[in-house]
Amino acid sequence: LEKNGLAVDMYEGIKPSPMIYEYRNKMEYSFGDYIKGGELTLGLHKSGRFMDILTTDE
Numbered sequence: 001l002e003k004n005g006l007a008v009d010m011y012e013g014i015k016p017s018p019m020i021y022e023y024r025n026k027m028e029y030s031f032g033d034y035i036k037g038g039e040l041t042l043g044l045h046k047s048g049r050f051m052d053i054l055t056t057d058e
Helices: none
Strands: 029-032 041-046 049-055
Touching: 029 049
Parallel strands: none
Antiparallel strands: 029 041, 041 049
């Protein structure tokens, strides 16, 4: 099963950490379309570069 080019069946759900104290992890995903009209991509912002997105295929 695919949706927008991403394999949906690969999702394994949310796995809790065995550490319930002093643990924090956060991911911020970004979607981009290479300045309107391009292919929709999923990725992460490059460190310190709000407009640059490192796509999931890089």
